[in-house]
Amino acid sequence: MRHLVFLLPALLLLLALPDTRGRYNDDFDDGEDIAEFDDNDFAEFEDVSEDPAVDVEKEPPPRAAPSSTPIEDEEDEATVENEDGQDEFEDADAQDQDMYSKYDNEEFEGHEKTNPSFKDTLIYREVPAHLQNSWESYYMEILMVTGLLAYIMNYIIGKNKNSRLAQAWFNSHRELLESNFALVGDDGTSKEATSTGKLNQENEHIYNLWCSGRVCCEGMLIQLKFLKRQDLLNVLARMMRPVCDQVQVKVTLNDEDMDTFVFAVGSRKAMARLQKEMQDLSEFCGDKPKSGAKYGIPESLSILSEMGEVTDGVMDSKMVHYLTSHADKIESIHFSDQFSGPKVMQEEGQPLKLPETKKTLLFTFNVPGMGNTSPKDMDSLLPLMNMVIYSIDKLKKLRLNREGKQKADRNRARVEENFLKQTHAQRQEAAQTRREEKKRAEKERIMNEEDPDRQRRLEEAAQRREQKKLEKKQMKMKQIKVKAMS
Amino acid sequence: MDLSAKIIYKPPNTETNPTLEDPTPDYMNLLGMIFSMCGLMLKLKWCAWIAVYCSFISFANSRSSEDTKQMMSSFMLSISAVVMSYLQNPQPMSPPW
Numbered sequence: 001m002r003h004l005v006f007l008l009p010a011l012l013l014l015l016a017l018p019d020t021r022g023r024y025n026d027d028f029d030d031g032e033d034i035a036e037f038d039d040n041d042f043a044e045f046e047d048v049s050e051d052p053a054v055d056v057e058k059e060p061p062p063r064a065a066p067s068s069t070p071i072e073d074e075e076d077e078a079t080v081e082n083e084d085g086q087d088e089f090e091d092a093d094a095q096d097q098d099m100y101s102k103y104d105n106e107e108f109e110g111h112e113k114t115n116p117s118f119k120d121t122l123i124y125r126e127v128p129a130h131l132q133n134s135w136e137s138y139y140m141e142i143l144m145v146t147g148l149l150a151y152i153m154n155y156i157i158g159k160n161k162n163s164r165l166a167q168a169w170f171n172s173h174r175e176l177l178e179s180n181f182a183l184v185g186d187d188g189t190s191k192e193a194t195s196t197g198k199l200n201q202e203n204e205h206i207y208n209l210w211c212s213g214r215v216c217c218e219g220m221l222i223q224l225k226f227l228k229r230q231d232l233l234n235v236l237a238r239m240m241r242p243v244c245d246q247v248q249v250k251v252t253l254n255d256e257d258m259d260t261f262v263f264a265v266g267s268r269k270a271m272a273r274l275q276k277e278m279q280d281l282s283e284f285c286g287d288k289p290k291s292g293a294k295y296g297i298p299e300s301l302s303i304l305s306e307m308g309e310v311t312d313g314v315m316d317s318k319m320v321h322y323l324t325s326h327a328d329k330i331e332s333i334h335f336s337d338q339f340s341g342p343k344v345m346q347e348e349g350q351p352l353k354l355p356e357t358k359k360t361l362l363f364t365f366n367v368p369g370m371g372n373t374s375p376k377d378m379d380s381l382l383p384l385m386n387m388v389i390y391s392i393d394k395l396k397k398l399r400l401n402r403e404g405k406q407k408a409d410r411n412r413a414r415v416e417e418n419f420l421k422q423t424h425a426q427r428q429e430a431a432q433t434r435r436e437e438k439k440r441a442e443k444e445r446i447m448n449e450e451d452p453d454r455q456r457r458l459e460e461a462a463q464r465r466e467q468k469k470l471e472k473k474q475m476k477m478k479q480i481k482v483k484a485m486s
Numbered sequence: 487m488d489l490s491a492k493i494i495y496k497p498p499n500t501e502t503n504p505t506l507e508d509p510t511p512d513y514m515n516l517l518g519m520i521f522s523m524c525g526l527m528l529k530l531k532w533c534a535w536i537a538v539y540c541s542f543i544s545f546a547n548s549r550s551s552e553d554t555k556q557m558m559s560s561f562m563l564s565i566s567a568v569v570m571s572y573l574q575n576p577q578p579m580s581p582p583w
Contacts, residue, residue, distance in 0.1 A: 128577065140579040144535045148542065155546050203549050231546045 151232045158229030159204050165245070166207040166224050168375030170199050176385055181220070182213025204230040216257050216396045220388075223248040227371055238371055245367035246331065247381060249388050253359040258337055258395050260408045263314055264304040265292065265323065266332030270364070271302045279355065280338040283415050297323045301330070306411065309404045316394070322387040329384060331364040335395065338412070354419055361395070363388055511552065514544035518560050525567040531579045534571045537564035 135142070177184050185196040193212070200208040205226045212219035225246045228234035262284040264274060271289040275281050281304055289302035295315045301323060305311040314335070323330065339360035365384050369377050400408060420427075442462060449455045518540030525534030541561045548557060 138578040140581055144538075148538065151539075151542055151546075155542075201550060204546065228547065231543060233543060 154232045154235060155230045158231070158235070161229050162205050162226045164375055165226060165373060165378065166199055166201075169224060169247070169378040169381065170209070172379045172382055173385055176382065176389075177209075177211055180214055180389055181211040184209070184211050186210045186212070199224070204228075214392075216253070216392050218252045218254055220252075221250045223250070242370050244370045245373055247365045247367060247384075249361075249363040249365075249385075251361040251363075251388065251392055253361065253392075253395070255359065257392075258335075258359045259399050260337045260405070260412070261310040261400060262306045262336045262338060263310050264332060264334045264336075265297075265301055265314075266330060266334075266364070267300060268302045270332040271304055274332060274334065275304060277342045278334070279340050279343050280336045280357070281334070282343065284338065284411055292323070296320045298327045301327055307404060307407055309400060313398050313400075314394075318390065319387075319394075322383070322390075326384055326387075329365050329368060329381070331366050332362070333364075333391075334360075334362040335391075336360055336362075354416065361388075361391060363391075508547065511544045511548040514540045514547065515556065515560050518544060518564055522560075522563045522567040525571055529571055529574055531568070531571045531575075534564065534567035535579075537567055540564070 174184075183193055183195045185198050185200065186193060187196060187200045188210075200210070202208055205228050207224040207226075209222040209224075210219060211222070214220075225248060227238065227243060227245055262280050264271065264281055264285065266274070268289065275285065275289065284306045285304040287304075289304050291299055292301035292303055293299045295303065295311065297315075297320055303311055337359045338357045339362070340355040340357045344355065363384070365381060367373050367377060368380055446455055446458045446462070449458060518537045521533045521537035521540060524530060525532075525537055541557070541564045544560065545557050
């Protein structure tokens with residue numbers, strides 16, 4: 001046991017010795033022994049057989065700074081100066097140059113003596129724009145936001161302008177309307193007819209007013225169709241193609257308030273357009289629009305009429321006076337007992353029934369100013385409203401003579417016949433399908449009948465009916481043939 | 487003026503004719519949604535911005551009777567498209583030229 005006690009420390013000492021040697025890497029000691037046990041980075045590069053000076057040269061340049069101290073000391077064989085950093089680096093630079101010139105050519109390929117090109121091969125990467133501290137790179141986004149702000153500003157300004165124009169119109173026309181109608185302004189929400197006394201806003205550019213409670217008419221709907229001043233795109237489009245605000249008045253009449261005729265007067269462009277678009281004008285006023293000069297109104301206006309008598313009856317002196325003095329503001333005036341709106345394009349071909357018609361007077365006025373309207377311009381539309389009221393009263397009294405009435409009736413019958421002819425094929429098809437449906441239903445009834453006797457009886461009854469139908473048809477054909485022959 | 491007490495109640499908004507209605511707000515709404523989806527899926531910033539514009543135009547042209555919920559949803563969708571595009575790629579938009 002005592003031997004073991006003494007042996008253990010000795011063994012430990014023996015084992016520790018090489019470690020200590022390795023840790024305290026004494027580069028200052030020359031000699032082969034040290035180099036063999038030297039475990040620093042440069043141990044493999046150091047060639048023990050060569051001169052210490054040569055060893056120094058073979059160290060790679062990046063290691064020049066940290067290893068400058070041992071190199072220095074090896075050369076100088078004097079004191080180590082670690083603390084003075086400057087001297088160290090100065091010497092290191094000097095060492096670098098010396099090292100480059102003493103390089104062994106075989107070791108480094110493609111190495112030039114003068115090599116300032118190191119600096120030229122540096123590539124400067126651009127800093128990404130979003131990491132730069134400048135707003136300038138986001139100019140597209142700023143543009144977009146500015147555009148949006150401009151749109152919002154225009155929306156507010158346009159909306160306010162339209163609202164002011166509508167209010168100005170209503171203020172100037174309120175008295176006239178309230179004296180003529182018992183009910184002015186109804187938005188249709190309440191169950192009872194109550195006068196709200198204000199415009200009903202449908203849109204930012206369309207305002208409605210419903211007036212009712214007068215003799216000679218059921219009611220009057222006034223629509224203020226302003227330009228879309230709240231939409232910037234529309235504003236820009238209007239700069240290319242000027243359009244004006246419009247006031248549309250639609251008076252619906254009772255059956256006894258108007259005789260049967262169709263008549264229209266307005267600007268030439270409007271008349272040409274209406275003749276193509278409107279169902280009743282295209283059917284009853286087939287002739288081209290006549291110039292208004294014949295009747296004493298400006299040439300810029302043209303007339304579409306079902307018959308001459310109607311034109312003579314409508315164009316009295318007062319009407320002519322109205323039309324002449326306000327010709328620039330009148331877009332179109334349309335009186336019709338067969339009014340059903342514009343032609344409806346249906347996908348399945350012609351509709352099976354004639355469209356519903358209503359006795360209507362339709363006035364479309366242009367607001368002066370061509371878009372640059374001011375609230376004061378609304379006063380100039382007041383005489384036109386007077387014309388509307390006058391027309392309502394006038395048409396109540398206007399009656400066609402016997403000839404005119406007959407002609408009108410013939411026209412209506414003709415239109416109806418044409419319509420029926422056009423839809424004949426479709427109506428036949430519809431009738432056929434109805435008949436087939438009936439047959440099928442009957443057959444099903446017979447099949448579902450449980451009692452076999454009853455079934456048989458029903459079948460026989462059906463057969464007899466079929467037989468009768470066939471006989472009838474044959475008789476008819478015979479009659480037609482006889483008629484044709486005679 | 488002879489006023490007979492013949493008040494007939496009639497709602498003036500019997501606009502059953504579809505040809506008279508302005509289709510702009512509906513088209514712009516649809517366009518806005520399409521551009522929003524393109525901006526979100528394809529990560530295109532300009533699509534998202536156009537979607538914002540479309541929803542603004544749709545709002546400006548809309549009728550007061552129209553549902554505000556649809557307008558708001560289209561608006562929110564376009565804003566979210568813009569925000570998502572920038573979160574995924576904070577680089578500024580480059581002009582097409």
